[in-house]
Amino acid sequence: xxxxxxxxxxxxxxxxxxxxxxxxxxxxxxxxxxxxxxxxxxxxxxxxxxxxxxxxxxxxxxxxxxxxxxxxxxxxxxxxxxxxxxxxxxxxxxxxxxxxxxxxxxxxxxxxxxxxxxxxxxxxxxxxxxxxxxxxxxxxxxxxxxxxxxxxxxxxxxxxxxxxxxxxxxxxxxxxxxxxxxxxxxxxxxxxxxxxxxxxxxxxxxxxxxxxxxxxxxxxxxxxxxxxxxxxxxxxxxxxxxxxxxxxxxxxxxxxxxxxxxxxxxxxxxxxxxxxxxxxxxxxxxxxxxxxxxxxxxxxxxxxxxxxxxxxxxxxxxxxxxxxxxxxxxxxxxxxxxxxxxxxxxxxxxxxxxxxxx
Amino acid sequence: xxxxxxxxxxxxxxxxxxxxxxxxxxxxxxxxxxxxxxxxxxxxxxxxxxxxxxxxxxxxxxxxxxxxxxxxxxxxxxxxxxxxxxxxxxxxxxxxxxxxxxxxxxxxxxxxxxxxxxxxxxxxxxxxxxxxxxxxxxxxxxxxxxxxxxxxxxxxxxxxxxxxxxxxxxxxxxxxxxxxxxxxxxxxxxxxxxxxxxxxxxxxxxxxxxxxxxxxxxxxxxxxxxxxxxxxxxxxxxxxxxxxxxxxxxxxxxxxxxxxxxxxxxxxxxxxxxxxxxxxxxxxxxxxxxxxxxxxxxxxxxxxxxxxxxxxxxxxxxxxxxxxxxxxxxxxxxxxxxxxxxxxxxxxxxxxxxxxxx
Numbered sequence: 001x002x003x004x005x006x007x008x009x010x011x012x013x014x015x016x017x018x019x020x021x022x023x024x025x026x027x028x029x030x031x032x033x034x035x036x037x038x039x040x041x042x043x044x045x046x047x048x049x050x051x052x053x054x055x056x057x058x059x060x061x062x063x064x065x066x067x068x069x070x071x072x073x074x075x076x077x078x079x080x081x082x083x084x085x086x087x088x089x090x091x092x093x094x095x096x097x098x099x100x101x102x103x104x105x106x107x108x109x110x111x112x113x114x115x116x117x118x119x120x121x122x123x124x125x126x127x128x129x130x131x132x133x134x135x136x137x138x139x140x141x142x143x144x145x146x147x148x149x150x151x152x153x154x155x156x157x158x159x160x161x162x163x164x165x166x167x168x169x170x171x172x173x174x175x176x177x178x179x180x181x182x183x184x185x186x187x188x189x190x191x192x193x194x195x196x197x198x199x200x201x202x203x204x205x206x207x208x209x210x211x212x213x214x215x216x217x218x219x220x221x222x223x224x225x226x227x228x229x230x231x232x233x234x235x236x237x238x239x240x241x242x243x244x245x246x247x248x249x250x251x252x253x254x255x256x257x258x259x260x261x262x263x264x265x266x267x268x269x270x271x272x273x274x275x276x277x278x279x280x281x282x283x284x285x286x287x288x289x290x291x292x293x294x295x296x297x298x299x300x301x302x303x304x305x306x307x308x309x310x311x312x313x314x315x316x317x318x319x320x321x322x323x324x325x326x327x328x329x330x331x332x333x334x335x336x337x338x339x340x341x342x343x344x345x346x347x348x349x350x351x352x353x354x355x356x357x358x
Numbered sequence: 359x360x361x362x363x364x365x366x367x368x369x370x371x372x373x374x375x376x377x378x379x380x381x382x383x384x385x386x387x388x389x390x391x392x393x394x395x396x397x398x399x400x401x402x403x404x405x406x407x408x409x410x411x412x413x414x415x416x417x418x419x420x421x422x423x424x425x426x427x428x429x430x431x432x433x434x435x436x437x438x439x440x441x442x443x444x445x446x447x448x449x450x451x452x453x454x455x456x457x458x459x460x461x462x463x464x465x466x467x468x469x470x471x472x473x474x475x476x477x478x479x480x481x482x483x484x485x486x487x488x489x490x491x492x493x494x495x496x497x498x499x500x501x502x503x504x505x506x507x508x509x510x511x512x513x514x515x516x517x518x519x520x521x522x523x524x525x526x527x528x529x530x531x532x533x534x535x536x537x538x539x540x541x542x543x544x545x546x547x548x549x550x551x552x553x554x555x556x557x558x559x560x561x562x563x564x565x566x567x568x569x570x571x572x573x574x575x576x577x578x579x580x581x582x583x584x585x586x587x588x589x590x591x592x593x594x595x596x597x598x599x600x601x602x603x604x605x606x607x608x609x610x611x612x613x614x615x616x617x618x619x620x621x622x623x624x625x626x627x628x629x630x631x632x633x634x635x636x637x638x639x640x641x642x643x644x645x646x647x648x649x650x651x652x653x654x655x656x657x658x659x660x661x662x663x664x665x666x667x668x669x670x671x672x673x674x675x676x677x678x679x680x681x682x683x684x685x686x687x688x689x690x691x692x693x694x695x696x697x698x699x700x701x702x703x704x705x706x707x708x709x710x711x712x713x714x715x716x
Contacts, residue, residue: 072704079702190548305696305703312707317675320711338663344437345663346430349670353678 038070042077048115048177050149057151060168065323075168078175083301085117085174086288087181089195091221092205097231098184099139101205101271106142108277109180115147117178121166121185121195122153149178163194164315167308170198196224197307200297201284204228208237208244223255226264226287229280233268241268260296262287321356330355396428400435406473406535408507415509418526423681433526436533441659443475443532444646445539447553449579450563455589456542457497459563459629464500466635467538473505475536479524479543479553480511507536521552522673525666528556554582555665558655559642562586564606566598581613584622584645587638591626599626618654620645679714688713 041059044052056078060071092098106116118139142148151169153162170181183199185191196202204225222228228248233241248266257263265283269276291297321327334348343351399417402410414436418429450456464474476497500506509527511520528539541557543549554560562583580586586606591599606624615621623641627634649655679685692706701709 072708075704076702079704302697302699306693308703309692309696309706309710312703313679313710314672314676316707316711317679318672321671321675334667335664338667339660341660344434345666345670346433346437348667349674350430352667352671353674 038073039077042074045074045078045172045176046081050176053149053172053176054151056172057169060172061165065319071168075171078171082171082174085170085179085181086201086284087170087183087199088284089183089185089192089199089202090205091185091192091195091203092231094186096205096207097271098186098205101229101231101269102182102184103139103142104269104271104274104277105280106139106148106182107145108274108281110142110145110147112281114180115149115178116142116145116180116182117149117151117170117173117176118142118182118184119151119166119169119173120153121162121183121191149173149176158315159190159194160311160315163198164308164311166194167198192221192224197304200291200300201226201287203280206230206244206248207232208240208242222251226258226262227280227283228252228264228266230266230268231271234270234273234275260291260300261294262290324356326358327352327356396431397435400432403432403436403530403534404439408534411507411530411534412509414530415527418530419523423677429526433529436529440529440532443528443537443539444559444642445528445541445557446642447541447543447550447557447560448563449543449550449553449561450589452544454563454565455629456544456563459587459589459627460540460542461497461500462627462629462632462635463638464497464506464540465503466632466639468500468503468505470639472538473507473536474500474503474538474540475507475509475528475531475534476500476540476542477509477524477527477531478511479520479541479549507531507534516673517548517552518669518673521556522666522669524552525556550579550582555662558649558658559584559645561638564588564602565590566595566600566602580609584616584620585638585641586610586622586624588624588626589629592628592631592633618649618658619652620648682714684716685710685714 041052041056045056056074059067059074062068062071090098090102102118106118109116139150143150166183170183173181183195185195192202202224204221204227206228208230230241230244230248245266245268252264252266255264267276267280267283269280271277288297291300322331330352334343334352337343338345338348399410399414403414414432417425417432420429448456448460460476464476467474497508501508524541528541531539539557541553543553550560560582562579562585564586566588588599588602588606603624603626610622610624613622625634625638625641627638629635646655649658680689688710692701692710695701696703696706
């Protein structure tokens, strides 16, 4: 009986090893296929193929760990071709006309021979499942342009995760030849800070209205803005817009000159009637020239890259931890124990951290 | 020579082992001393000794890793005596009169026989070195009260870190017998969300002013508020305050009923003249009764505890990573390499993560 069972085992081993070699052959083939796919995808992105760009972004946005290696490979492959655009952050409360502004500004830039990518950082999307840019029809004209690429909000479990994906998306868009990147955000939570941390120029859209113009501006936003643009400066609003312009200019003068030697500007425009859009682009070009001459432009990108590195690390640490199979199980147990008052958050955290160390 | 060197080695070994036993004896003594200190400190905190409470908070706020074990021991020891207070979050823009309100509210509560602790979450403190509660003289009366404990902003490297320390401080204050915990924050970044995530009742302070009352309220804050209190409802302001009250009430009615079955209230008060303060406390007691009856109060704390656990883990993962000696060195090298464009944030992060895994 023992010999029988041992021969059986032997037999099984043989089967297993033949299975194994079959499997590895398949795996190697699949890997080659994937490698080829990624390098093909990269080539297509570099050619400026929009479908490839969309697929590439979907890949880097994937939450599945099996996609991580390919996503990393793709980003690394695209990085040498990136960094050549100007990255413009655009913020403003809902109703200020961000979409109309981006539509007008984007179309103007395309007329100037630019290729324009429009991205969004929306911290509320994890709750409300996205709103900014979700409704693409809001940019009817721009979306039809051959030289425009519009991508709704990146997905992620945290604002840090969303930021990470957006940075990588910028790289992909730049590699695809887009030379102006517009990044829209609605002023919620720390989203402006996030967008500020990945752009060269930060534009705050405002409306002229009744009451105190400066009220309702979150502390810190004014300091971040390189320009305040008062939109809807048309018709009956025109007068109020001019008054607001004077008021904002006065307010901006209270802030010390920025490290980049740039005195933040206040402009008015009517995105609806496409008035004043050219002056905004002129201003941004002046800014670019100034800050490239005094090297701030490059230093700022270096600082942003450092921040990017730190944020990448934080995101990866979390991903490594929570994707451990034993942690996945124990996490659910500990959450349940907290719910049943059988442990404290303190002990539960310690338990999970100890478990991960084993 | 070989024998000489070997005897030398032996001698050294002897010295070393005698040194070692001396050292361990000292270490054990020091450990005993520390243990005693921590258990004494804990006892004093439980007795309600304010000096001990201050020292305990300073210990848990310490950024030094050598203090971590003691801090953890202290928190664990205090946890069974905690959780018995009502935790009230108070937010509002600068100028709304938060300090005056807390002074009036705190003094009122003390007259009711309560022990009141006042804490603050200030996300700007890492930049501007703290502002809220920093100037203790702003609460002249309250600070003199035997039954009041006022503690300025917790320190931390990140908002998550600050939140963590504030949660632990709440535990310590509760263990020291404080039965009302007021947590103040200025509406910057995600600080309200953080304070909301650690309180039972969330109060938004507002001013009645000219113009649109609803303007200037960050999206999401209205949804979080269990009550809007219009401060400075006195003198010439009274009429405007009553109008604002009606307007806010109308606005609040647009929101669906909260999970806790509580219909958020709008109140007016004059903190300066101590008018309406009692009604606010009455409202909070009604809220407490309702939500304890329908168990929301407890469920909410459980949810907060789960969130606390997750945040503890994230903070600890970062701490573990960045405190590794080889990472400390390599981090500086990689930051420099990014500055000199010799690497990308992507590669640098990968390099550091690989290094930590070794």
